[in-house]
Amino acid sequence: EDQVTQSPEALRLQEGESSSLNCSYTVSGLRGLFWYRQDPGKGPEFLFTLYSAGEEKEKERLKATLTKKESFLHITAPKPEDSATYLCAVQADPWDDKIIFGKGTRLHILP
Amino acid sequence: ETGVTQTPRHLVMGMTNKKSLKCEQHLGHNAMYWYKQSAKKPLELMFVYNFKEQTENNSVPSRFSPECPNSSHLFLHLHTLQPEDSALYLCASSQESAGELFFGEGSRLTVL
Numbered sequence: 001e002d003q004v005t006q007s008p009e010a011l012r013l014q015e016g017e018s019s020s021l022n023c024s025y026t027v028s029g030l031r032g033l034f035w036y037r038q039d040p041g042k043g044p045e046f047l048f049t050l051y052s053a054g055e056e057k058e059k060e061r062l063k064a065t066l067t068k069k070e071s072f073l074h075i076t077a078p079k080p081e082d083s084a085t086y087l088c089a090v091q092a093d094p095w096d097d098k099i100i101f102g103k104g105t106r107l108h109i110l111p
Numbered sequence: 112e113t114g115v116t117q118t119p120r121h122l123v124m125g126m127t128n129k130k131s132l133k134c135e136q137h138l139g140h141n142a143m144y145w146y147k148q149s150a151k152k153p154l155e156l157m158f159v160y161n162f163k164e165q166t167e168n169n170s171v172p173s174r175f176s177p178e179c180p181n182s183s184h185l186f187l188h189l190h191t192l193q194p195e196d197s198a199l200y201l202c203a204s205s206q207e208s209a210g211e212l213f214f215g216e217g218s219r220l221t222v223l
Contacts, residue, residue, distance in 0.1 A: 034211065089210065101146075
């Protein structure tokens with residue numbers, strides 16, 4: 001069964017303290033892995049797509065990486081406005097419309 | 112209007128009521144989705160429409176009935192719901208069922 005597991009469930013960091021969020025996945029064939037950001041009371045906002053092992057994408061203080069079994073979202077020198085829930089999702093089959101989400105990591109950056 | 116718009120943002124209904132959630136996308140996409148988001152659970156895919164045709168029905172109870180009259184509009188008709196159906200219902204769209212989903216802000220449903 002296709003599965004997405006995110007860790008940790010919650011993370012509190014001081015402003016400027018870099019860290020990484022993990023997303024491990026079990027799928028028959030990976031079409032794409034996606035990272036989203038969700039603020040309280042809002043819908044998720046798309047951040048990155050990764051397609052193959054070794055691929056990296058960057059946006060401001062965020063950098064996403066992908067291996068054959070997991071993805072990391074690295075946050076460098078975070079600011080309080082980076083506080084949000086970060087969701088990982090996978091699309092497993094080239095012809096499958098299902099996009100499977102993990103439970104997310106709640107990130108809180110303290111000023 | 113830009114992006115994906117959902118109405119109403121908040122809905123309270125009794126177990127015997129009938130109501131509908133509406134979603135409209137202004138992005139020119141041809142795939143639309145309904146997801147359910149409950150506390151402590153991952154986003155649960157409910158329905159997918161691709162070019163107005165339903166391509167996924169993720170074992171959703173019949174008290175939820177989707178309707179997609181065209182590529183820009185999606186409805187979720189609700190009737191005889193249960194309290195455990197209380198959740199945030201999110202609509203999303205994408206280009207040809209690519210994984211880059213664009214979400215609305217959601218409809219917060221409370222079933223009494």
